[in-house]
Amino acid sequence: MNxxxxxATPLLQVRDLAKRYGRRxxxxxxxxxxxxxxxxxxxxxxxxxxxxxxxxxxFQLRPDEGSVRYDLKDRGATDLATLTDxxxxxxxxxxxxxxxxxxxxxxxxxxxxxxxIGERLMAVGQRHYGDIxxxxxxxxxxxxxxxxxxxxxxxxFSGGMQQRLQIARNLVTQxxxxxxxxxxxxxxxxxxxxxxxLLRSLVAELGxxxxxxxxDLAVARLLAHRLIVMRQGRIVETGLTDQVLxxxxxxYTQLLVSSVLAx
Amino acid sequence: MNAPHPVTDELLQPGxxxxxxxxxxxxxxxxxLLKAVAIxxxxxxxxxxxxxxxxxxGTGGIQVTAAIIGRDDTLKVIDQGADDTTNxxxxxxxxxxxxxxxxxxxxxxxxxxxxxHRVPETPLAEGQTMVYxxxxxxxxxxxxxxxxxxxTMHALSEYGVMHVKLYEDIVRHGRIATTYDYPVIVxxxxxxxxxxxxxxxxxxxxxxxxxxxxxxxxxxxxxxxxPYTRVRSLDFDDHPFAVERWSQPCALCGSTHSYxxxxxxxxxxxxxxxxxxxxxxxxxxxxxxxxxxxxxGKEVAA
Numbered sequence: 001m002n003x004x005x006x007x008a009t010p011l012l013q014v015r016d017l018a019k020r021y022g023r024r025x026x027x028x029x030x031x032x033x034x035x036x037x038x039x040x041x042x043x044x045x046x047x048x049x050x051x052x053x054x055x056x057x058x059f060q061l062r063p064d065e066g067s068v069r070y071d072l073k074d075r076g077a078t079d080l081a082t083l084t085d086x087x088x089x090x091x092x093x094x095x096x097x098x099x100x101x102x103x104x105x106x107x108x109x110x111x112x113x114x115x116x117i118g119e120r121l122m123a124v125g126q127r128h129y130g131d132i133x134x135x136x137x138x139x140x141x142x143x144x145x146x147x148x149x150x151x152x153x154x155x156x157f158s159g160g161m162q163q164r165l166q167i168a169r170n171l172v173t174q175x176x177x178x179x180x181x182x183x184x185x186x187x188x189x190x191x192x193x194x195x196x197x198l199l200r201s202l203v204a205e206l207g208x209x210x211x212x213x214x215x216d217l218a219v220a221r222l223l224a225h226r227l228i229v230m231r232q233g234r235i236v237e238t239g240l241t242d243q244v245l246x247x248x249x250x251x252y253t254q255l256l257v258s259s260v261l262a263x
Numbered sequence: 264m265n266a267p268h269p270v271t272d273e274l275l276q277p278g279x280x281x282x283x284x285x286x287x288x289x290x291x292x293x294x295x296l297l298k299a300v301a302i303x304x305x306x307x308x309x310x311x312x313x314x315x316x317x318x319x320x321g322t323g324g325i326q327v328t329a330a331i332i333g334r335d336d337t338l339k340v341i342d343q344g345a346d347d348t349t350n351x352x353x354x355x356x357x358x359x360x361x362x363x364x365x366x367x368x369x370x371x372x373x374x375x376x377x378x379x380h381r382v383p384e385t386p387l388a389e390g391q392t393m394v395y396x397x398x399x400x401x402x403x404x405x406x407x408x409x410x411x412x413x414x415t416m417h418a419l420s421e422y423g424v425m426h427v428k429l430y431e432d433i434v435r436h437g438r439i440a441t442t443y444d445y446p447v448i449v450x451x452x453x454x455x456x457x458x459x460x461x462x463x464x465x466x467x468x469x470x471x472x473x474x475x476x477x478x479x480x481x482x483x484x485x486x487x488x489x490p491y492t493r494v495r496s497l498d499f500d501d502h503p504f505a506v507e508r509w510s511q512p513c514a515l516c517g518s519t520h521s522y523x524x525x526x527x528x529x530x531x532x533x534x535x536x537x538x539x540x541x542x543x544x545x546x547x548x549x550x551x552x553x554x555x556x557x558x559x560g561k562e563v564a565a
Contacts, residue, residue, distance in 0.1 A: 086419045108406075108427070115430045122430065123423030129433055129499040151434045 009071055011036045011177060011209050012057070017066035019056045025233040026052035030066065032228065032238065036176065037207040041224035041241070043214060043256070049233035050213040051181055057211060058096065058179050059088055070177075093123050097170030097178035101185050103162035106169070107154045113140065113165055114150045120173045139168040144198060160191035164198065171202065180212040184219055196222050217260045221245055229253045274356075275363035282329040283361040288312055292330035292485070296476060299487035304449030305417070306400050311483035321354055321379060322480025324396035328358065328377050331392065331476070337365045339373035344381040344522065344539030351379070368542045380443070382464040384521045384543040387473035389490065395458040397479035400486065402446045402456045422454045425497060439502055448495045449488055457494075463506045463522045468494040513538045514556040516547035 010033035018028035027049035034040055042050045055061040057068055059080045069077045073095060080088065092098070100106035107116055117136040118126075126132055137147055143164040145157075154162050163183055170178060183199075184192045200223060203210055214220055220227055220241060227244045229237040229252065237250040248254045282289065288310070295309035314322040332338065338358055342350035346368040354377060355366050367373050370385040377394040387393065403413040406424050416422070425446055432440045445462035449455045457468055458477060468475065468488060475488040488494060498504035512519045514535040521543060523536040535556050538544035548557070 085415070089419060089421065111427055111431050112434050114434060115427045118430055119424060119427050122426040123421065125423065127426070127498075127500050129430065130501050132430065 009077060010034060011038075011071050012211075013067075013069040013077065014057065015067050015069075017053075017056060017068065018064050019052055019061055020064050025049070026061075027056065027230070027233040028065070029234055031235075034177075034209055034211065036071075036209055037203075039203055039208075039210040039212065039223050039225050040228065041212050041214060041220040041226070042228045042230060043217060043220050044230035045256070046215060048230040050215075050230055052233075053230065054179055054181055054211060054213050058092070058098070059083075073176075093120055094173050095175050095177065097173075097175040099163070099166050099170060099178060099180040099183045101182040103154065103159070103166050103186075106166045107162060109154050112151045112153055113145070113157070116154065116165060116169045117172050119169065124173060135172060136168075139172055140165075142202070143168045144194075158191075160187055160195055163187060163195055167199070167202065171206065171208075174206070175208070177209045177211070180210060182214055183212070184214070184216065192219075199223060217245065217257065229256065274359045276360040279361045281334075281362055282332050282358070283315075284312060284326065284329045289330045292326055295485050296327065296330065296487060299476070299485050300474070300489050302453070303488055303492050304453030304455040304486060306484045306486045309483055309485055311480050314480065315357075316353075318481040319398060321350060321377070321396040323478030323482075323485070324377050324379070324394050324480075325354060325357070325478075326480060327394045327476050327478035327485060328375060329361075331394075332358065332362055332364060332375060334362070334364060336374045337367050337372055339367050339370065339376045340378070341376065341381055341383065341540075341542075342379045344383075344524070345541045347541065369546075370542060378460075380459045380461075381522070381539060382460055382467045384518075384538070384540040385546075387467075387471055389472040391473040393471075393473050393475040395460070395475065395477045397456065397458045397477045397484075398481070400456060400477070400479040400482050400484040402454045417453060420452065422448070425454060426499070429497060429499065429502075433499070433502055439498065439504075442507065445504075446497050448497065450492050451495070455486060455488075455494075461507065461522055462496065462504075465494070465496045465504070466506065470494075509536055511536055512554060513544060514554040516544045516552045516557075517554040518544070518547060518552070 012034040014030055014032050017030040019026035030053060042053060044050050056063050068080045070080055072078045098106060114133055114136040117139050118132040121132050121135060137150055140147055140150055145161055145164055154165055157165060184195055187195060196219060212223060224241045227239060227241050228235050231252050237244060237253045244253060245257055248257045292309055295307045299305065299307045312326060314325055316322060340351045340355040342348040345351060358364065359366060370383040375392045375394060379396045401413055403416055405428060407413050429439050443461050444456050444459040445465055447455050447457055447465060457465060470491050470493065472490050474490055477486045496504040509523045513521060513523055515537050518538055521538045521540060524539045526535050526537060528534055
């Protein structure tokens with residue numbers, strides 16, 4: 001992992017970011033850099049502003065203060081606030097991916113798995129049915145879904161398969177950054193383990209940068225290079241995963257770590 | 264019926280403004296139509312009025328026709344290609360009563376052709392106007408239920424997802440099985456539903472010399488394809504757009520190049536294929552063209 005940290009330019013630079021809902025704070029004073037290939041976990045209790053932060057980083061919510069700069073393929077580091085809606089949406093469906101907690105939010109439930117994977121390809125202009133299908137098949141294989149399920153709708157899939165299909169659907173355009181919001185929350189423990197395993201190998205194989213929101217410290221331990229601990233909309237502690245989990249400094253982090261069995 | 268009727272038709276009903284709608288409403292619809300013509304394929308909202316017939320029976324098309332019709336126009340109305348089915352007969356008689364304008368069944372004689380789900384086989388000419396009745400104007404509705412989102416998608420030309428629908432067709436049927444209301448790109452810019460015409464008629468929309476207006480009454484939208492505008496049907500490279508073909512010619516006029524309806528003749532499985540455009544079929548028969556069942560056909564048609 002440390003190989004990737006040698007990159008000179010961060011993929012994402014976040015400076016003094018804040019999002020407020022009226023007088024309530026969603027998140028504020030957020031500062032960090034994310035490097036290519038790095039997996040960053042945002043942990044914290046429910047209501048601590050994790051999801052707000054994730055959505056604000058992805059500009060699905062507009063920040064009230066601060067900036068997010070992303071290393072665009074063609075223009076280098078660019079303040080996302082300067083992009084037009086069209087450019088932002090293109091970023092969302094090509095160079096970025098979104099894996100939702102509930103697969104119903106991230107998949108088209110009424111169309112086949114193949115069409116779900118192929119949608120981004122068609123959105124960027126691929127017009128050859130056979131090629132799209134071949135690519136979809138290859139991705140099903142990568143996320144360990146049987147090829148015979150290519151033409152089945154996600155409604156016929158188990159929860160774990162739906163989450164893996166979401167991964168395939170997002171990774172098909174080879175994004176460099178993927179946002180994940182509690183991707184394992186709806187899965188039972190055995191399915192979780194397999195899903196995390198798959199995720200870890202894909203991230204390593206493709207050199208993906210991931211920002212992952214979770215309340216599950218075990219997930220963070222398995223996947224993350226770095227951790228951000230949030231409380232009441234602010235970062236209370238940040239550092240390498242092992243360092244934060246094994247030697248928590250902030251009282252809140254200590255409480256969080258001690259409240260989990262064998263984290 | 265084919266002889267032009269004078270404006271002082273005895274059928275003309277007193278007590279109505281010319282073409283039923285009041286002048287301000289007609290002006291409002293014309294303004295919307297002008298905008299629609301200026302931006303080919305773009306859906307323009309208009310203040311749709313209550314019409315004396317239910318939504319789904321052509322209220323959009325009737326309002327468009329009412330807005331553009333003049334005293335020297337000649338109106339033709341078709342329903343699924345036929346001039347003599349309920350919808351066509353009633354809309355035609357409605358306009359006879361409220362305008363007194365001449366009506367015709369001859370495609371060549373008409374200046375305005377209001378249609379439900381067909382484009383006439385006889386090629387259209389400059390100066391003619393097609394008025395389509397549209398049930399659902401938004402082509403992206405199947406994929407995206409939010410109106411705000413579909414408008415953004417139109418604004419940004421984000422139409423890639425439309426192919427998801429065609430992809431699903433091929434998955435389920437081995438080919439693009441959408442046979443009517445087949446999505447098109449107008450002027451290489453806006454995605455448009457051509458109304459539920461068979462895809463057989465899609466090529467007729469492309470570079471047509473006639474002005475083509477579309478009215479959706481329930482959803483209160485109009486859109487247009489001006490004359491000589493490119494209209495391209497969506498497809499895949501390895502599954503190109505193709506129109507319907509029939510294994511036999513029209514049983515009445517022998518036409519091998521028109522859209523055919525299948526008519527079940529009895530409960531023994533006997534059937535015949537005849538032109539859906541009745542006026543075209545009659546004209547061909549008058550010109551001496553004959554099909555395999557020309558005699559039986561007359562009984563069936565009678």
